[in-house]
Amino acid sequence: MLPEASCKYGYEECKATADWLLDHAPVQPLVGIVCGSGLGGLADMLKDQKVFSYSDIPNFPQSTVCGHAGRLVFGTLKGQPCVCMKGRFHLYEGYPIEKITMPIRVFKLMGVETVILTNAAGGLNQDYKVGDIMIIKDHINLPGFAGRNPLCGPNDERFGTRFPCMSDAYDRKLRQLALDVGQELGYSHFLREGVYCVLGGPSFETIAECRMLNRLGADAVGMSTVHEVIVARHCGMRVFALSLISNQAVMDYSSEDKANHEEVLQTGEHRSQQLVKLVSTIVTSVDQHRRGESTKSQH
């Protein structure tokens, strides 16, 4: 017997949401940005904003986590049309995994080509400091090991192939661009490149879990992003992702430190200016890069 093809957040629902947004939005976005915990300030960089509350958007989930405002912001960045999610969805909120990633498919159906994801994460790499910004070069999808992958269930070829490749998930050129931009801005001393591991949350990790993840090759740990990346790559969008190291994961039994969401949000506030500068410069350069490519293809 075939599995039930009863996806409540399937192509038709995503298309209806995308069409509704395009009818009401001032621009057709080419870049989609997802703000991590406490990083909603990223949306403020957009000019000529039109803001939608998630509760007013058909089929959209609602934000339930502090530091995730639940607003979708359209606008431009140096002329580049963008859409920014001030608030994302996490497995621990209780949403089905395909609902968490539904906005990414809505991005695709609105015409977004490049997705920039941000998150707050605990630093596992002992060289990392709180406030470092890690360019994600790869991920470990730990829930995926247990079958929690947003692509489980019937595959809709209108989005992508049954078995998408993930070894090239994080665009190499955009990563290099971010390193170059970071250097020009004088951010190299807090800019890193590393591996992000997603867990289900909402409890923070034990000391033994942090030690294990670090030994497995993870530099930072969080509860988001990877599901969105998988869905974005499945439907052929270019992905760039950043983790703000909001706290140091506790790896030492003699430590008195305790991971907490307040510290996560505070670090976001402290680094927000540099993060905005970095992301906005990258977005602007993505546009130049794209124009360069289309000029090249005309010759």
Ligand SMILES: O=P(O)(O)O[C@H]1O[C@H](CO)[C@@H](O)[C@H]1O
């Ligand atoms: O990944 P974002 O959404 O930035 O949020 C991170 O911060 C929260 C924990 O403080 C978790 O939701 C974790 O995933």
